[in-house]
Amino acid sequence: MKMDRRAFLSHAAAAGLLLPATAARAEPKLVREDYAVARERFRTHLTQTGPSPDPPQPLSPPHGARRVDYRSGPLKLVAWVSENADASRPRPGVLVLHGGNALWPGHWDDLAHPFVKAGYVAMIPAMRGENGLPGSFSGFYDETADVLAVADVLRAYPGVDPARLYIAGHSVGGTLTLLAAMSRHPFRAAAAYAGNPDARAFFRHFPEDIRFDVDDPQEFDMRSPVCFAGSFKCPVLMLHGSKEMNSDHAVRLTVSRARAAGLDVRRAIVEGDHSSAIPGESAEALRFFETI
Template sequence: MNRRAFLLSSALLGLSGPAPAMAAEPPLILEDYAVARAAFQTKLVRQGPAPDKGDPLTPPPGARSIGYGSGNRPLSAWLSDDAPKPGEKRPAVLFLHGGNALWHGHWDLTRPYREAGYVAMMPALRAENGQPGYFSGFYDETDDVLAAADALKALPGIDPTRIFLAGHSIGGTLTLLGAMASPLFRAAAAFSPNPDARAFFKRYPEDIRFDAENAREFDMRSVVCFAQSFKCPVLMLHGSKETRSEERISVTARRARAKGLAVTHGIVIGDHSSAIPGESAQALRFFANT
Protein backbone atom coordinates (compact mmCIF):
# COMPACT_ATOMS: atom_id res chain seq x y z
CA MET A 1 0.00 0.00 0.00
CA ASN A 2 1.47 3.39 -0.93
CA ARG A 3 1.68 6.35 1.41
CA ARG A 4 -1.42 8.10 0.08
CA ALA A 5 -3.49 4.94 0.45
CA PHE A 6 -2.33 4.64 4.04
CA LEU A 7 -3.48 8.18 4.70
CA LEU A 8 -6.85 7.71 3.08
CA SER A 9 -7.46 4.68 5.28
CA SER A 10 -6.37 6.64 8.37
CA ALA A 11 -3.54 4.19 8.87
CA LEU A 12 -0.57 6.32 7.84
CA LEU A 13 2.40 6.16 10.19
CA GLY A 14 0.73 3.71 12.50
CA LEU A 15 2.22 1.77 15.37
CA SER A 16 0.96 -1.56 14.07
CA GLY A 17 3.19 -4.51 13.38
CA PRO A 18 5.75 -6.45 15.33
CA ALA A 19 7.49 -4.46 18.04
CA PRO A 20 11.16 -4.04 17.15
CA ALA A 21 13.89 -4.57 19.70
CA MET A 22 14.32 -1.27 21.52
CA ALA A 23 17.66 0.45 21.98
CA ALA A 24 18.71 1.95 25.29
CA GLU A 25 16.25 4.50 26.63
CA PRO A 26 16.60 7.98 25.14
CA PRO A 27 18.13 10.60 27.44
CA LEU A 28 15.94 12.30 30.01
CA ILE A 29 16.49 16.05 29.67
CA LEU A 30 15.51 18.00 32.78
CA GLU A 31 15.54 21.38 31.06
CA ASP A 32 12.02 22.69 30.47
CA TYR A 33 10.97 22.07 26.89
CA ALA A 34 9.59 25.59 26.37
CA VAL A 35 12.90 27.06 27.57
CA ALA A 36 14.84 24.67 25.33
CA ARG A 37 12.73 25.66 22.31
CA ALA A 38 13.44 29.35 22.95
CA ALA A 39 17.16 28.65 22.64
CA PHE A 40 17.07 26.23 19.71
CA GLN A 41 16.54 26.68 15.98
CA THR A 42 16.35 23.65 13.74
CA LYS A 43 18.75 23.52 10.81
CA LEU A 44 16.99 22.34 7.68
CA VAL A 45 19.32 20.81 5.11
CA ARG A 46 16.43 20.25 2.69
CA GLN A 47 13.72 22.84 2.15
CA GLY A 48 10.41 21.91 0.59
CA PRO A 49 6.76 21.00 1.06
CA ALA A 50 5.36 18.35 3.35
CA PRO A 51 5.62 14.75 2.06
CA ASP A 52 1.88 14.36 1.43
CA LYS A 53 -0.29 16.33 -0.97
CA GLY A 54 -3.68 16.44 0.79
CA ASP A 55 -7.01 17.77 -0.43
CA PRO A 56 -7.90 21.33 -1.45
CA LEU A 57 -8.50 23.39 1.68
CA THR A 58 -12.15 24.04 0.83
CA PRO A 59 -14.00 23.18 4.05
CA PRO A 60 -15.94 19.92 4.35
CA PRO A 61 -19.56 19.85 5.57
CA GLY A 62 -19.83 21.10 9.14
CA ALA A 63 -16.80 23.37 8.87
CA ARG A 64 -15.86 26.81 7.62
CA SER A 65 -12.45 28.17 6.70
CA ILE A 66 -10.54 30.44 9.02
CA GLY A 67 -7.11 31.98 8.72
CA TYR A 68 -4.42 32.15 11.36
CA GLY A 69 -0.86 33.40 11.37
CA SER A 70 2.28 31.63 12.51
CA GLY A 71 5.19 34.03 12.48
CA ASN A 72 4.80 35.83 9.16
CA ARG A 73 3.04 32.88 7.51
CA PRO A 74 -0.68 33.07 6.73
CA LEU A 75 -2.12 29.59 7.28
CA SER A 76 -5.59 28.04 7.07
CA ALA A 77 -7.73 25.93 9.35
CA TRP A 78 -11.21 24.46 9.50
CA LEU A 79 -13.55 25.60 12.26
CA SER A 80 -16.95 24.35 13.40
CA ASP A 81 -19.62 26.21 11.48
CA ASP A 82 -21.97 26.42 14.50
CA ALA A 83 -20.66 29.55 16.19
CA PRO A 84 -21.42 30.15 19.88
CA LYS A 85 -24.55 32.17 20.55
CA PRO A 86 -24.21 35.73 21.87
CA GLY A 87 -23.20 35.63 25.53
CA GLU A 88 -22.35 31.92 25.34
CA LYS A 89 -18.94 30.58 26.38
CA ARG A 90 -18.10 27.13 25.02
CA PRO A 91 -15.13 24.81 25.40
CA ALA A 92 -12.95 24.28 22.35
CA VAL A 93 -10.72 21.51 21.04
CA LEU A 94 -7.82 21.96 18.68
CA PHE A 95 -7.65 18.64 16.85
CA LEU A 96 -4.45 17.80 14.95
CA HIS A 97 -4.77 15.56 11.92
CA GLY A 98 -2.62 12.52 11.14
CA GLY A 99 -0.19 12.37 8.28
CA ASN A 100 1.59 15.33 6.73
CA ALA A 101 -1.37 16.92 4.98
CA LEU A 102 -5.00 17.72 5.65
CA TRP A 103 -7.69 15.62 3.95
CA HIS A 104 -11.44 16.19 4.04
CA GLY A 105 -11.94 12.87 5.82
CA HIS A 106 -9.88 14.09 8.76
CA TRP A 107 -12.69 16.45 9.75
CA ASP A 108 -14.84 13.46 10.69
CA LEU A 109 -12.54 12.92 13.69
CA THR A 110 -13.93 16.10 15.25
CA ARG A 111 -17.54 14.90 15.17
CA PRO A 112 -17.65 13.44 18.73
CA TYR A 113 -16.35 16.70 20.16
CA ARG A 114 -18.72 18.87 18.16
CA GLU A 115 -21.64 16.68 19.21
CA ALA A 116 -20.53 17.11 22.83
CA GLY A 117 -20.72 20.89 22.50
CA TYR A 118 -17.10 21.75 21.76
CA VAL A 119 -16.05 24.21 19.11
CA ALA A 120 -13.56 22.28 16.98
CA MET A 121 -10.65 23.65 14.98
CA MET A 122 -8.38 21.59 12.72
CA PRO A 123 -5.38 23.47 11.34
CA ALA A 124 -3.33 22.81 8.25
CA LEU A 125 0.30 23.44 9.17
CA ARG A 126 3.16 25.03 7.29
CA ALA A 127 4.16 23.41 3.99
CA GLU A 128 0.97 21.31 3.98
CA ASN A 129 -1.64 21.51 1.22
CA GLY A 130 0.37 24.09 -0.72
CA GLN A 131 0.72 26.47 2.22
CA PRO A 132 3.84 28.61 2.74
CA GLY A 133 6.86 27.45 4.71
CA TYR A 134 9.10 24.40 4.81
CA PHE A 135 8.38 20.99 6.28
CA SER A 136 10.62 20.33 9.31
CA GLY A 137 9.23 17.10 10.76
CA PHE A 138 7.53 18.00 14.08
CA TYR A 139 9.65 20.97 15.15
CA ASP A 140 8.61 24.20 13.42
CA GLU A 141 5.13 22.70 13.03
CA THR A 142 4.78 22.90 16.82
CA ASP A 143 4.92 26.70 16.47
CA ASP A 144 1.94 26.45 14.12
CA VAL A 145 0.02 24.35 16.64
CA LEU A 146 0.54 27.01 19.30
CA ALA A 147 -0.38 29.80 16.88
CA ALA A 148 -3.60 27.99 15.94
CA ALA A 149 -4.41 27.54 19.63
CA ASP A 150 -3.93 31.27 20.24
CA ALA A 151 -6.25 32.04 17.31
CA LEU A 152 -8.87 29.62 18.65
CA LYS A 153 -8.67 31.09 22.14
CA ALA A 154 -9.27 34.60 20.79
CA LEU A 155 -12.50 33.73 18.93
CA PRO A 156 -15.79 35.15 20.26
CA GLY A 157 -17.70 32.73 22.46
CA ILE A 158 -14.72 30.54 23.36
CA ASP A 159 -14.04 29.89 27.04
CA PRO A 160 -10.30 30.66 27.30
CA THR A 161 -9.99 28.44 30.37
CA ARG A 162 -11.27 25.39 28.45
CA ILE A 163 -9.00 25.02 25.43
CA PHE A 164 -8.22 21.34 24.87
CA LEU A 165 -5.72 19.70 22.53
CA ALA A 166 -6.07 16.34 20.79
CA GLY A 167 -4.58 14.57 17.80
CA HIS A 168 -4.03 11.28 16.02
CA SER A 169 -0.76 9.70 14.79
CA ILE A 170 1.54 12.55 13.70
CA GLY A 171 -1.10 14.81 15.19
CA GLY A 172 -0.80 12.82 18.40
CA THR A 173 2.93 13.46 18.54
CA LEU A 174 2.39 17.17 17.89
CA THR A 175 -0.25 17.15 20.64
CA LEU A 176 2.36 15.99 23.14
CA LEU A 177 4.93 18.51 21.91
CA GLY A 178 2.34 21.28 22.18
CA ALA A 179 1.39 20.23 25.70
CA MET A 180 5.07 20.55 26.70
CA ALA A 181 5.64 23.84 24.89
CA SER A 182 2.75 25.91 26.28
CA PRO A 183 0.55 26.19 29.39
CA LEU A 184 -2.43 27.25 27.26
CA PHE A 185 -4.24 23.90 27.28
CA ARG A 186 -6.61 22.63 29.94
CA ALA A 187 -5.75 19.02 29.01
CA ALA A 188 -4.40 17.07 26.05
CA ALA A 189 -5.20 13.67 24.55
CA ALA A 190 -2.84 11.99 22.07
CA PHE A 191 -3.90 8.97 20.00
CA SER A 192 -1.15 6.71 18.61
CA PRO A 193 1.70 9.18 19.15
CA ASN A 194 5.36 8.38 18.67
CA PRO A 195 7.34 9.99 21.52
CA ASP A 196 10.76 8.94 20.18
CA ALA A 197 11.95 10.86 17.11
CA ARG A 198 14.93 8.57 16.63
CA ALA A 199 12.65 5.55 16.29
CA PHE A 200 10.21 7.46 14.08
CA PHE A 201 12.79 8.73 11.61
CA LYS A 202 14.58 5.40 11.56
CA ARG A 203 11.35 4.04 10.11
CA TYR A 204 10.76 7.06 7.84
CA PRO A 205 14.24 8.38 6.92
CA GLU A 206 12.82 9.99 3.77
CA ASP A 207 11.07 12.52 6.02
CA ILE A 208 14.31 13.82 7.56
CA ARG A 209 14.85 17.41 6.45
CA PHE A 210 17.11 18.49 9.33
CA ASP A 211 20.77 17.91 10.21
CA ALA A 212 20.70 14.26 11.26
CA GLU A 213 24.30 14.50 12.51
CA ASN A 214 23.13 16.73 15.37
CA ALA A 215 21.69 14.64 18.22
CA ARG A 216 19.92 17.71 19.61
CA GLU A 217 17.72 17.81 16.52
CA PHE A 218 16.29 14.42 17.51
CA ASP A 219 16.05 15.34 21.20
CA MET A 220 13.98 18.45 20.42
CA ARG A 221 11.47 16.32 18.50
CA SER A 222 11.32 13.58 21.16
CA VAL A 223 8.61 13.85 23.78
CA VAL A 224 10.21 11.04 25.78
CA CYS A 225 13.34 13.17 26.30
CA PHE A 226 11.36 16.05 27.83
CA ALA A 227 8.69 13.94 29.54
CA GLN A 228 8.85 16.04 32.71
CA SER A 229 7.86 19.23 30.85
CA PHE A 230 4.12 18.62 30.38
CA LYS A 231 2.13 21.69 31.41
CA CYS A 232 -1.34 20.14 31.60
CA PRO A 233 -2.87 16.72 32.31
CA VAL A 234 -2.19 14.35 29.41
CA LEU A 235 -3.85 11.15 28.20
CA MET A 236 -1.86 8.95 25.78
CA LEU A 237 -3.81 6.18 24.06
CA HIS A 238 -3.17 3.60 21.36
CA GLY A 239 -4.90 0.54 19.96
CA SER A 240 -4.42 -2.92 21.44
CA LYS A 241 -3.08 -4.12 18.08
CA GLU A 242 -0.47 -1.34 17.99
CA THR A 243 2.86 -2.21 19.54
CA ARG A 244 5.56 -0.33 17.69
CA SER A 245 5.76 2.67 20.06
CA GLU A 246 4.06 1.22 23.14
CA GLU A 247 7.30 0.88 25.10
CA ARG A 248 8.32 4.49 24.49
CA ILE A 249 4.84 5.75 25.40
CA SER A 250 5.10 3.80 28.65
CA VAL A 251 8.54 5.28 29.38
CA THR A 252 7.19 8.77 28.72
CA ALA A 253 4.32 8.26 31.15
CA ARG A 254 6.62 6.77 33.80
CA ARG A 255 9.07 9.65 33.56
CA ALA A 256 6.28 12.22 33.78
CA ARG A 257 4.62 10.58 36.77
CA ALA A 258 7.98 10.43 38.55
CA LYS A 259 7.78 14.23 38.68
CA GLY A 260 4.18 14.13 39.87
CA LEU A 261 2.63 15.07 36.55
CA ALA A 262 -0.87 13.85 35.63
CA VAL A 263 0.04 11.72 32.61
CA THR A 264 -1.84 8.52 31.80
CA HIS A 265 -1.10 5.75 29.28
CA GLY A 266 -4.09 3.70 28.16
CA ILE A 267 -4.82 1.00 25.59
CA VAL A 268 -8.07 0.80 23.59
CA ILE A 269 -9.27 -2.27 21.71
CA GLY A 270 -8.49 -1.94 18.01
CA ASP A 271 -5.79 -0.91 15.59
CA HIS A 272 -4.49 2.45 14.37
CA SER A 273 -7.85 3.29 12.79
CA SER A 274 -10.49 1.21 14.56
CA ALA A 275 -9.41 2.34 18.04
CA ILE A 276 -10.19 6.00 17.31
CA PRO A 277 -13.88 5.97 18.37
CA GLY A 278 -12.95 4.43 21.72
CA GLU A 279 -10.05 6.83 22.11
CA SER A 280 -12.32 9.80 21.42
CA ALA A 281 -14.83 8.58 24.00
CA GLN A 282 -12.07 8.27 26.60
CA ALA A 283 -10.71 11.69 25.67
CA LEU A 284 -14.12 13.32 26.14
CA ARG A 285 -14.46 11.77 29.61
CA PHE A 286 -10.93 12.88 30.41
CA PHE A 287 -11.63 16.44 29.30
CA ALA A 288 -14.90 16.58 31.22
CA ASN A 289 -13.16 15.54 34.45
CA THR A 290 -10.18 17.87 34.09
Protein backbone atom coordinates in the same frame (compact mmCIF):
# COMPACT_ATOMS: atom_id res chain seq x y z
CA MET B 1 -8.84 9.64 5.91
CA LYS B 2 -5.41 8.57 4.70
CA MET B 3 -3.88 6.41 7.42
CA ASP B 4 -1.11 4.55 5.59
CA ARG B 5 2.24 6.26 5.27
CA ARG B 6 4.85 6.13 2.55
CA ALA B 7 7.35 3.31 3.06
CA PHE B 8 10.11 4.16 0.62
CA LEU B 9 12.83 2.65 2.84
CA SER B 10 15.03 1.50 -0.02
CA HIS B 11 15.01 5.01 -1.49
CA ALA B 12 15.82 6.45 1.93
CA ALA B 13 18.72 4.08 2.40
CA ALA B 14 20.11 5.09 -0.97
CA ALA B 15 19.80 8.71 0.07
CA GLY B 16 21.70 8.05 3.29
CA LEU B 17 18.78 8.92 5.56
CA LEU B 18 18.57 5.73 7.63
CA LEU B 19 19.60 6.15 11.24
CA PRO B 20 22.62 4.33 12.66
CA ALA B 21 21.88 1.04 14.42
CA THR B 22 23.36 2.40 17.65
CA ALA B 23 20.76 5.19 17.67
CA ALA B 24 18.05 2.56 17.19
CA ARG B 25 19.10 0.71 20.34
CA ALA B 26 19.73 3.66 22.63
CA GLU B 27 17.29 4.44 25.41
CA PRO B 28 15.94 7.98 24.99
CA LYS B 29 17.76 10.27 27.39
CA LEU B 30 15.96 12.36 29.98
CA VAL B 31 16.56 16.09 29.57
CA ARG B 32 16.04 18.01 32.81
CA GLU B 33 15.72 21.41 31.13
CA ASP B 34 12.17 22.62 30.56
CA TYR B 35 11.12 22.06 26.96
CA ALA B 36 9.74 25.57 26.56
CA VAL B 37 13.07 27.02 27.66
CA ALA B 38 14.97 24.71 25.33
CA ARG B 39 12.78 25.83 22.41
CA GLU B 40 13.71 29.46 23.03
CA ARG B 41 17.34 28.84 22.14
CA PHE B 42 17.12 25.92 19.71
CA ARG B 43 16.71 26.37 15.96
CA THR B 44 16.34 23.32 13.77
CA HIS B 45 18.81 22.99 10.90
CA LEU B 46 16.94 21.80 7.82
CA THR B 47 19.11 20.10 5.23
CA GLN B 48 16.17 20.00 2.82
CA THR B 49 13.44 22.60 2.39
CA GLY B 50 10.10 22.25 0.70
CA PRO B 51 6.56 20.97 1.15
CA SER B 52 5.41 18.07 3.28
CA PRO B 53 5.78 14.52 1.93
CA ASP B 54 2.02 13.96 1.53
CA PRO B 55 0.15 15.08 -1.61
CA PRO B 56 -1.80 18.31 -1.11
CA GLN B 57 -5.58 18.31 -0.88
CA PRO B 58 -8.03 21.20 -1.42
CA LEU B 59 -8.66 23.25 1.70
CA SER B 60 -12.37 23.81 1.09
CA PRO B 61 -14.00 23.29 4.50
CA PRO B 62 -16.19 20.21 4.97
CA HIS B 63 -19.85 20.36 5.92
CA GLY B 64 -20.30 21.90 9.37
CA ALA B 65 -17.06 23.86 9.28
CA ARG B 66 -15.76 27.17 7.98
CA ARG B 67 -12.30 28.27 6.92
CA VAL B 68 -10.18 30.46 9.19
CA ASP B 69 -6.84 31.96 8.21
CA TYR B 70 -4.15 32.18 10.87
CA ARG B 71 -0.56 33.38 11.05
CA SER B 72 2.44 31.52 12.38
CA GLY B 73 5.27 34.01 12.28
CA PRO B 74 5.37 35.32 8.69
CA LEU B 75 3.35 32.39 7.30
CA LYS B 76 -0.33 32.66 6.44
CA LEU B 77 -1.91 29.27 7.09
CA VAL B 78 -5.40 27.75 7.14
CA ALA B 79 -7.64 25.97 9.64
CA TRP B 80 -11.22 24.72 9.73
CA VAL B 81 -13.48 25.60 12.67
CA SER B 82 -16.91 24.21 13.53
CA GLU B 83 -19.96 26.36 12.88
CA ASN B 84 -21.46 25.80 16.33
CA ALA B 85 -19.69 28.75 18.01
CA ASP B 86 -22.08 31.22 19.68
CA ALA B 87 -20.60 34.35 21.26
CA SER B 88 -23.56 34.55 23.68
CA ARG B 89 -22.95 31.03 24.95
CA PRO B 90 -19.23 30.18 25.32
CA ARG B 91 -18.36 26.54 24.81
CA PRO B 92 -15.17 24.58 25.48
CA GLY B 93 -12.77 24.65 22.55
CA VAL B 94 -10.62 21.79 21.29
CA LEU B 95 -7.72 22.06 18.88
CA VAL B 96 -7.62 18.82 16.87
CA LEU B 97 -4.41 17.80 15.07
CA HIS B 98 -4.63 15.48 12.09
CA GLY B 99 -2.50 12.46 11.31
CA GLY B 100 -0.13 12.30 8.36
CA ASN B 101 1.37 15.38 6.76
CA ALA B 102 -1.66 16.90 5.03
CA LEU B 103 -5.18 17.87 6.06
CA TRP B 104 -7.82 15.64 4.43
CA PRO B 105 -11.64 16.03 4.51
CA GLY B 106 -11.93 12.70 6.35
CA HIS B 107 -9.93 14.10 9.25
CA TRP B 108 -12.86 16.35 10.10
CA ASP B 109 -15.38 13.50 10.28
CA ASP B 110 -13.09 11.08 12.13
CA LEU B 111 -11.33 13.42 14.54
CA ALA B 112 -13.19 16.73 14.94
CA HIS B 113 -16.82 15.69 14.62
CA PRO B 114 -16.93 13.64 17.88
CA PHE B 115 -16.00 16.79 19.81
CA VAL B 116 -18.50 18.95 17.91
CA LYS B 117 -21.21 16.39 18.67
CA ALA B 118 -20.24 16.63 22.35
CA GLY B 119 -20.69 20.42 22.31
CA TYR B 120 -17.13 21.62 21.76
CA VAL B 121 -16.03 24.23 19.25
CA ALA B 122 -13.47 22.26 17.24
CA MET B 123 -10.67 23.64 15.09
CA ILE B 124 -8.35 21.55 12.92
CA PRO B 125 -5.39 23.27 11.24
CA ALA B 126 -3.18 22.60 8.28
CA MET B 127 0.44 23.34 9.07
CA ARG B 128 3.36 24.83 7.12
CA GLY B 129 4.18 23.07 3.89
CA GLU B 130 0.93 21.12 3.91
CA ASN B 131 -1.86 21.33 1.30
CA GLY B 132 0.11 23.76 -0.83
CA LEU B 133 0.56 26.22 2.04
CA PRO B 134 3.79 28.24 2.43
CA GLY B 135 6.70 27.23 4.60
CA SER B 136 8.99 24.20 4.78
CA PHE B 137 8.10 20.89 6.36
CA SER B 138 10.41 20.17 9.30
CA GLY B 139 9.04 16.97 10.84
CA PHE B 140 7.38 18.06 14.12
CA TYR B 141 9.60 20.94 15.21
CA ASP B 142 8.52 24.11 13.39
CA GLU B 143 5.03 22.63 13.10
CA THR B 144 4.79 22.87 16.88
CA ALA B 145 5.06 26.65 16.52
CA ASP B 146 2.11 26.51 14.10
CA VAL B 147 0.08 24.54 16.65
CA LEU B 148 0.76 27.14 19.33
CA ALA B 149 -0.12 29.98 16.96
CA VAL B 150 -3.46 28.47 15.95
CA ALA B 151 -4.22 27.63 19.60
CA ASP B 152 -4.13 31.36 20.32
CA VAL B 153 -6.64 31.89 17.51
CA LEU B 154 -9.02 29.28 18.90
CA ARG B 155 -8.63 30.58 22.44
CA ALA B 156 -9.72 34.07 21.31
CA TYR B 157 -12.41 32.81 18.93
CA PRO B 158 -15.91 34.22 19.64
CA GLY B 159 -17.96 31.57 21.42
CA VAL B 160 -14.97 29.74 22.94
CA ASP B 161 -14.40 29.77 26.69
CA PRO B 162 -10.65 30.55 26.97
CA ALA B 163 -10.50 28.76 30.31
CA ARG B 164 -11.63 25.52 28.66
CA LEU B 165 -9.22 25.02 25.81
CA TYR B 166 -8.16 21.43 25.07
CA ILE B 167 -5.96 19.75 22.49
CA ALA B 168 -6.16 16.29 20.91
CA GLY B 169 -4.39 14.71 17.96
CA HIS B 170 -3.85 11.43 16.14
CA SER B 171 -0.58 9.83 14.94
CA VAL B 172 1.68 12.70 13.76
CA GLY B 173 -0.91 14.97 15.38
CA GLY B 174 -0.60 12.95 18.58
CA THR B 175 3.13 13.67 18.79
CA LEU B 176 2.48 17.35 18.03
CA THR B 177 -0.14 17.35 20.78
CA LEU B 178 2.49 16.19 23.27
CA LEU B 179 5.06 18.73 22.10
CA ALA B 180 2.52 21.57 22.28
CA ALA B 181 1.38 20.48 25.75
CA MET B 182 4.93 20.86 27.06
CA SER B 183 5.60 24.14 25.24
CA ARG B 184 3.10 26.52 26.80
CA HIS B 185 0.23 26.75 29.31
CA PRO B 186 -2.91 27.50 27.24
CA PHE B 187 -4.41 23.99 27.38
CA ARG B 188 -6.55 22.64 30.16
CA ALA B 189 -5.76 19.05 29.14
CA ALA B 190 -4.33 17.11 26.20
CA ALA B 191 -5.09 13.73 24.63
CA ALA B 192 -2.66 12.09 22.19
CA TYR B 193 -3.87 9.19 20.05
CA ALA B 194 -1.16 6.89 18.67
CA GLY B 195 1.51 9.57 18.94
CA ASN B 196 5.07 8.25 19.13
CA PRO B 197 6.97 10.19 21.83
CA ASP B 198 10.35 8.91 20.60
CA ALA B 199 11.43 10.73 17.43
CA ARG B 200 14.33 8.37 16.79
CA ALA B 201 11.94 5.42 16.65
CA PHE B 202 9.48 7.35 14.49
CA PHE B 203 12.04 8.39 11.91
CA ARG B 204 13.47 4.86 11.74
CA HIS B 205 10.06 3.86 10.38
CA PHE B 206 9.67 6.98 8.20
CA PRO B 207 13.17 8.10 7.18
CA GLU B 208 11.72 9.75 4.07
CA ASP B 209 10.29 12.40 6.42
CA ILE B 210 13.72 13.48 7.67
CA ARG B 211 14.57 17.02 6.57
CA PHE B 212 17.02 17.93 9.36
CA ASP B 213 20.64 17.27 10.29
CA VAL B 214 20.73 13.66 11.53
CA ASP B 215 24.27 14.15 12.89
CA ASP B 216 22.95 16.47 15.60
CA PRO B 217 21.41 14.40 18.43
CA GLN B 218 19.54 17.44 19.72
CA GLU B 219 17.47 17.49 16.53
CA PHE B 220 15.94 14.20 17.64
CA ASP B 221 15.71 15.17 21.32
CA MET B 222 13.74 18.33 20.53
CA ARG B 223 11.20 16.25 18.61
CA SER B 224 10.89 13.62 21.37
CA PRO B 225 8.39 14.21 24.21
CA VAL B 226 9.90 11.23 26.05
CA CYS B 227 13.14 13.21 26.46
CA PHE B 228 11.30 16.13 28.11
CA ALA B 229 8.64 14.17 30.00
CA GLY B 230 8.95 16.44 33.03
CA SER B 231 7.84 19.47 30.99
CA PHE B 232 4.11 18.88 30.46
CA LYS B 233 2.11 21.98 31.35
CA CYS B 234 -1.31 20.29 31.68
CA PRO B 235 -2.79 16.85 32.40
CA VAL B 236 -2.17 14.44 29.51
CA LEU B 237 -3.75 11.17 28.35
CA MET B 238 -1.69 9.02 25.97
CA LEU B 239 -3.71 6.48 24.00
CA HIS B 240 -3.04 3.83 21.40
CA GLY B 241 -4.79 0.84 19.88
CA SER B 242 -4.43 -2.70 21.22
CA LYS B 243 -3.12 -3.84 17.82
CA GLU B 244 -0.40 -1.15 17.53
CA MET B 245 2.05 -1.81 20.32
CA ASN B 246 5.24 -0.61 18.61
CA SER B 247 5.37 2.62 20.61
CA ASP B 248 4.05 1.16 23.89
CA HIS B 249 7.48 1.13 25.58
CA ALA B 250 8.11 4.78 24.74
CA VAL B 251 4.62 5.71 25.95
CA ARG B 252 5.15 3.85 29.23
CA LEU B 253 8.55 5.48 29.70
CA THR B 254 7.08 8.94 29.06
CA VAL B 255 4.31 8.36 31.58
CA SER B 256 6.73 6.97 34.16
CA ARG B 257 9.09 9.92 33.81
CA ALA B 258 6.26 12.45 33.96
CA ARG B 259 4.74 10.88 37.06
CA ALA B 260 8.14 10.84 38.72
CA ALA B 261 8.12 14.61 38.19
CA GLY B 262 4.72 14.85 39.91
CA LEU B 263 2.70 15.41 36.73
CA ASP B 264 -0.75 14.07 35.82
CA VAL B 265 0.11 12.01 32.75
CA ARG B 266 -1.78 8.78 32.05
CA ARG B 267 -1.95 6.05 29.43
CA ALA B 268 -4.73 3.82 28.14
CA ILE B 269 -5.12 1.18 25.44
CA VAL B 270 -8.22 1.11 23.24
CA GLU B 271 -9.35 -1.89 21.21
CA GLY B 272 -8.31 -1.61 17.57
CA ASP B 273 -5.49 -0.69 15.24
CA HIS B 274 -4.09 2.64 14.08
CA SER B 275 -7.35 3.55 12.32
CA SER B 276 -10.08 1.51 13.96
CA ALA B 277 -9.14 2.65 17.48
CA ILE B 278 -9.93 6.31 16.72
CA PRO B 279 -13.62 6.26 17.80
CA GLY B 280 -12.68 4.66 21.12
CA GLU B 281 -9.78 7.06 21.57
CA SER B 282 -12.09 10.02 20.97
CA ALA B 283 -14.52 8.66 23.57
CA GLU B 284 -11.69 8.23 26.09
CA ALA B 285 -10.43 11.74 25.38
CA LEU B 286 -13.88 13.22 25.99
CA ARG B 287 -14.20 11.35 29.28
CA PHE B 288 -10.74 12.52 30.30
CA PHE B 289 -11.47 16.15 29.45
CA GLU B 290 -14.67 16.03 31.48
CA THR B 291 -12.71 15.00 34.59
CA ILE B 292 -10.28 17.92 34.39
